[in-house]
Amino acid sequence: MTAMSQPLRSNCSHLKDHNISSTRFSTSLASLFKTWSDQPLVRHSLNHNPTTLNSPQPHHQQNQTKLISYTQTRKESLLSLIKSCTHKPHLLQIHAHIVGSSLILDSTVCFQFLSLISLSPPLKNLTYSRQFFDQIPKPNAIHYNTMIRAYSMSDFPEEGIYMYRDLRRRGLGGNPLTLSFVIKCCVRVKNLLGGIQVQARIVRDGHQSDSRLLTTLMDLYSICGKDDDACKLFDEIPHRDTVAWNVLISCCLHNSRSRDALGLFDIMQSETYRCQPDDVTCLLMLQACANLNALEFGERVHKYIEEHGYIGASKLCNSLITMYSRCGCLDNAYEVFKGMQGKNVVSWSAMIIGLAVNGYGREAIEAFREMQRTGVLPDEQTFTGVLSACSHCGLVDEAMNIFDRMSKEFGVVPNVHHYGCLVDLLGRAGRLDQAYQLIMSMDIKPDSKIWRTLLGACKIHNHDTLGERVFGHLMELKAQEAGDYVLLMNIYSSAGNWEKLAEVRKFLKEKAIQTTPGCSTIILKGTVHEFLVDDVSHPRKDEIYKMLDEINSQLKIAGYVADVSSELHNMGDEEKGYALSYHSEKLAIAFGVLATPPGTTIRVAKNLRTCVDCHNFAMILSGVYNRKIIVRDRTRFHHFWEGSCSCNGYW
């Protein structure tokens, strides 16, 4: 309703100013149609020649001028009607009159009408546009461009590529614009081959120094995973403006080269290139920072944003919230969130997800309630955040309740992420069969991530029979990874199933499948210190291991008992406790305790998931040694202070 009655902002400012109602519009339409009806309607046929229509007999000189001027006025009034049309019934009337008169042969009229129905939001209808387009006897390049452009933004981008081929068949040379619209279509469907053909055309038509065209093409290569080709193309762009740099940066982000992306921020500003980053550059940089946990760089970008007056942009604020929370710096994330004007669903979701990944589940749910109080409607991703908050804190009933309300109250259809959170939650809570039933009852196909989640839960609860079945599902999807074999071995190990364990081991060795070794890093005074499992390569290794021994005995006094469920070897519990003490995060934390005074925050990043034992170890240590510890693992952050953790002990 509101969408339909909304005036066309760009074209109808005059309408709005004088507040012309639709009734008055109808009146003027009616009077126009009345004048038309005095003219005989010209039946249009595809073979009609426009010149014969508009050229009356030579001996009627006076009449001809009159007729031309009359046609002219008629056309002018129609064009102004098209420009101010906001109602579908009027549209249909105008349509009928264009098609039923000689105006179908007027390319301007056709173009204006086509723009109206293919691009302007309230009346946009692509099927209808195509119908009209097909009624134009001789569509020109502009008509084609309009259609291809509309298709490039629609759900049927490949249709734009077909239209481009059609245009070429008709021998209408496309201009650079046509080419750029087609490339956009190719980007949408990741049609690299089509793009390469267009590239050949760009060269043949002599547009090879059109920077914008090349930039679009770069994006295509980037989206298709051809980052090297995209870079090559970048070198060929004669005038590299900020957008070109932005595309290059986004290319790095899309192709897992966040580190390169960060580097480009300084390179583009250097003496050689002298290109100023804009708001979009900042947005991309923040994403790279979030991927890399690069808090300091993120703070630099934040400063740049403030200095350049971009801080009012909600997109940037939302991105800052995500960057800070993905760097484990919730205080800063909340600071940005609090200070921002006009929080939308993205801002709230960013904050909720931020709280969730940092283990503050109850706070996330509270934020969710607050969001509803302020009248912002949650969407799919908000629920992903809320449900993952529940799964990080073991709030089973809360999650079930929210999941139920999600579709009933908010009309959000459960997706694979929502189910994933529930499976994780049920699995960790030990309700393995219920989790399995849930997966089997889903009306969407379970992906490998879901099965992997359940496999992880089978490991926690030493459920080897279900674990085997779940692993079978992963094999069915041909999606088993090295880490999955490790989980399976862990499950066999915990269940004391040494034969099966040996079997898997043998298999891994035969197939030369490499498992990723655990690796933790800690940054002290700007230097990155890296530790592998049982690492002895650090220059201060003797001190570190001595420290670790001391810590272990101190923690034992404080009630720490090694949790042995993560070990693979067939040995007695006492030996296991010993073996566990050399997990990479323990080494990194021991080094942190060694190298920092009490009261400091120790930040550790781990490539895999932290095990229960290391979680408990860090939690108790934070109290005994008075350090705040933040461990970032593959999926989340764990905050520890004064012997407690943000997720209330729920691992």
Place this chain on the structure above:
DNA sequence: ATAGGGTTAG
């Protein structure tokens, strides 16, 4: 003649 291109938040 007619319109008009690239990057972008959770």
